[in-house]
Amino acid sequence: MGPEAGLVRDVRDFLCPGGQLYDTNVVDTPGGLTHLHENRPGESVLLRSRSVPLLLRITGILLGFYGLALAMPGFWLIGLGDSGYYAVAGMLILCSGALIAAARRAGIVLYAIVLAVTLLWAVSRVGLDGWRLIPPLALPSAIGFWVFSPWIGGRLIDRQGQSRVNVCVVSGISGCAALFAFMFICGWTITASRTVQYNPFPQQRFTGDIIDGESLVNNQWRMTGGTSAGDRFGTAAQITPENAHMLGRAWVFHTGDLPRSGENARGREFSFEATPLKVGDNLVFCTPHRDVVALDATTGKQVWRYTPGGNYGQNIYQACRGVSYFEAPAGVPCPHRIISTGAGSPPTLFALDADTGHLCAAFGHNGTVDLSQGMGIMPAGFHFITSPPMVMNSRIMLSGWVYDNQTVDEPSGVIRAFDAVTGQLVWGWDVGHTPANRPLNPGEIFTRGTPNGWGVYTADPALNTVYVPLGIATPDYYGVKRRSFDEQYDTSLVAIDITSGEERWHFQTVHHDLWDFDLPVGPSLVDLPDADGRMTPVLVQTTKQGELFVLDRRTGKPFYRVEEKPVPGGTIPEERYSPTQPYSPDIPNLRRADPTTDDLWGVTPFDQMACRIAYKKMSFHGLFTPPGLQGTLGFPAFDGVDDWYGATIDPTRGVLYVNTTYIPFRMQLVPHDKALKEGLFKPWSGWKQPYPEPIFTDNPQHGLPYAAVIEPWLGLFGAPCLAPPWGRTQAIDLVHHRMIWERALGTTKNVGPASMLRMPVGLPTGIFSMGGTLTTATGLVFMGATADQGFRVLDGRNGAVLYETELDAGGNATPMTYMGRDGRQYVVLAVGGHGGLKTRNGDEVVAFALPARRE
Known part of the structure; x- marks a missing residue:
């Protein structure tokens, strides 16, 4: 038998050692499946038996496209300094497809090699984390079910070229099934391993009174x-x-x-x-x-219902986190009151009889207070309240949500307190005023565009203090035009006297915030023992960036150490970047470790590779990497690792x-004129014309030189x-x-x-x-x-x-x-x-x- 028969034997033994899968008188040639006819001893004559079946050609061509789609960006990824796996695997799959399209059994062998190489590479990069094995392994293994099926693999290795089930078909399909089982078993195992008991649950119990x-x-x-x-x-x-x-x-x-x-x-x-x-x-x-x-x-049966009405069509958020309760002094009409807000235009504050659901007529104007008073221009959708007001010591305290990142000169973030009996404004805490709680002069409005407090507040009735989590003087992602009082109070916790509106203290959790790390919820209050065992009134402030700040709630001084650490700078020439940011090193933070390329994911090799390419192109130097023209990975970003719901304390x-x-975001600044040309949003010339609402990811930041694109x-x-x-x-x-x-x-x-x-x-x-x-x-x-x-x-x-x-x-x-x-x-x-x-x-x-x- 000649050299062609030797090729047949070698391929057969490699694919299925010890088993005869096809007639040794059938070999691969460039023209397709060919029989060897023994003409006389020592000679062989090649006779073409038939053309390549269409199914094999289609499969091979599709595999070729698959390989090209993996290899071409894979070479780009190599140029960015990342793994060469995708390029190599793509070229091998391309060759496998070409061989199968030509009815060459070696194509099946090559695809098996691709699966083996992929498994080894993936495990070498992410270990036995089954969920991280899914992107490189799941799609090739799923395709393998077809490649090793009776119609492809079975046909190629059958001695008559027919679609059949044989040992090698079963072996190939079983191998692919085993890869899926391996992934999911490893996935369940890694999830179980992520339930970790680091330390024993404390046995001590504090016997003091519960706050409020x-x-x-x-x-x-x-x-x-x-x-x-x-x-x-x-x-x-x-x-x-x-x-x-x-x-x-x-x-x-x-x-x-x-x-x-x-x-x-x-x-x-x-x-x-x-x-x-x-x-x-x-x-x-x-x-x-x-x-x-x-x-x-x-029983869950309805007792009463009140519908405030109003046009909410311009609000990008339809949400209400709860209502508040006020028990009025004896003899006051409507003594049991539900306090809530309407989010129409204008936004309103109203009081309901808790027993009947009717408006309390003595409150405000027939039960309602117009919250647009003193606020100046307030277009529909630019200011409303999503969180319940804090009602404490006969005061109703609130601020509101503002339509972030649309323009400069948005409505004020003033914190206002109303008399819970009459609905009259008692004080407004406005960082643009000196002192911040001074009354408005006739015809004056609250300072526009100041940091707001949109989350749920907390309060200590014994200290007569409300704790207000503040946001940022919007827009958020470019801070050159911020005023000195904005810089002082952006992303801060402020303690305010409930009766007078006078500031007790404030603590800033982010300096010159360019990430929308505003405080989304007030702190949780608790009493903890100090180093000498004395119970101390403290608060625990959660943050979007995952730091937990524990402060003495009387003074705002750190109860556990706060340390300023250097952070990355940025590339926008005129921007003022803070060289340090506050960290709380003595208490665990809530973040994941910074991602590397091996932490990147997708459901297929294609989107995983695309994510790796994007990662290599973006700027990321850890937490507090500022946005820029190149594009920045925000991890965490404005949704934070913890948001409006805060933490729970026993x-x-x-x-x-x-x-x-853990949701990373892509953040990029775009010159304003360029953003307009690209159609990210429509031009707008000010409050005298209707506002053209952009899609949520495109932030115009009108009045600033840069827009911002922020997307998951x-x-x-x-x-x-x-x-x-x-x-x-x-x-x-x-x-x-x-x-x-x-x-x-x-x-x-x-x-x-x-x-x-x-x-x-x-x-x-x-x-x-x-x-x-x-x-x-x-x-x-x-x-x-x-x-x-x-x-x-x-x-x-x-x-x-x-x-x-x-x-x-x-x-x-x-x-x-x-x-x-x-x-x-x-x-x-x-x-x-x-x-x-x-x-x-x-x-x-x-x-x-x-x-x-x-x-």
Whole structure:
């Protein structure tokens, strides 16, 4: 037999050693499958048997395109100084496709080599992290099912060239199946390994009074956070670690308030974020369109409903995080009041009778206060309130949300206090005034464009102090034109005397903020022992950048050390970059480690490679890398690792619980004229003409030389460019300032851009969340929040999941708890989804409880 037969034998032995898969008288030639005809001893005559089957040609051509699509950008990636794997794998796949298109069995062998090389390369880069193995391995393995199928691999190696199942087909398909099993087994294993108990749960219990404990007396929940301390701690103790698995839905109420046309498009968001109050025997909450609803707390039946009306069509956010409660002095009409706001144009403040839902006529003008007074020009959609006002010591205190990054000269961020009985303005704290709490002069307006306080406030009634988290003097991403008072107060926590509006102190968490790291929520208040064991009134301020600042709440001085550290500078010539930023080194931060190329992800090699190329092209030098013309990776960015829901504290143990989310963003400054030419937004000449609303990612920053494009960093197919975990839940011992435990929480189920495009299966990667937690005296942690529509109960000691169920929509709010008239403990959560997180929308308020006792 001649040399051609030797080639046949070698290929056969390589592909399936020890097995005869095809007639040794059949060989590959450039023309296709060819039989060897023995003419006489020592001679062979090649006879063409037939042309290459069309299916083989199509498969080979498609594999060739696949290989080219991988190799060409792969060489670009090499030029950027990254891995050569994609170029090499692409060329091998191209060659495999060419061989298969020519009906050469070596193409099957080469594809098997590609899978083996890919496996070795991937494991060498990310180890046995199954979720990170998905981008390089999943698509090639899936294609392998076809390449090794009876119609391709089976046909090539069959002695008659027929589609058949044989040992090598089974081996190839089994190998691909084994790769998938390997990925997912490693994925589940790595997720289990990310539940880590670093330190023991503290055994000490503090016996002091709960701050503002009156809000919880008589089984009430009169503040969004339970008390004015914002600790989200419930004293009800019927649900325990031993019986939590028996929880179930006790009742469901449908509000009927769902997104209207366009309210979840172009970056607009419809979100049901409300935490109900319990006042008397009623639960009271607001819907995204600002209806205020009272339910019977035990049965879930509607008691009354108030609809403020108004045109909300210009608001890019439809959200309301809750209402407030005020108990007026004896003899005052309408003594039990629900305080809330309308988000129409103009925005309003109103007071309702908590018993009937009717407006309190003696408050303001027939129950309503016009919040546009003293604010100057306030176009629809540029100023409204999303968080409940802080009501304390006969004052109603609020600021509002402003339409960030649209223009200079936006409405004021003034903090205002109104008399809770009459609705009259008592003071306004305006950083542009000296002193900041001086009254307005006739015809004067509050200083425009100042830092605002849009999140939920907290307060210490004993100190008569409200703690206001401040934002940035918008626009956010270019700071050259900021005024001295803006620079002093941007992204700061300010303590204000409730009665007079006089500042007690302020603490800045970011200097010259260029990242939109504004403080999204007030601090949680707690008393902790100092080094000598004396209980000290402190506060814990969460931040978007993941630092936890622990301050003495009387003075604003650090309780745990705060240190200024050098940070990267930027490239915009006229910008003033802060050389240092404050860090809190004595308390664990909430961030993930800075990403490297091996942390980049995608569902296929293509989007993973695209993410690697983008990463190499962007500027990233860690936290506080400022935006520039090149493009910057913001990790974290304006959504932060923690947002408007803050943290939860068990004040009896000094333990903090928090959900964290990891969503990197791409930030880029664009010269204003260039942005106009590229159509990022429309020209606008000022307040005398209607404002042309851009899409959410394009920030015009009118009046400044640069616009800003801020968008989530996603791959070609919409998957995150960052590998899992995308979300965690953590427990921190505030006394010993150390992490107790952390775990990746949540799955990929229900995640997707729209109802018809959601993941049907739940891979336990750890998923994004938006919403807070609740803890109780029995050491449980209750939470919805995750993008998979889950509701879970965790053991606060170790993070173990004691109960979980799937909700009908996103539970992106913070739960609350109380005891019902029937003697059962209820945990209540708003379940209506979140437009920014793209969870499924709904209109439910859901109560969970243990089964009713049988008489």
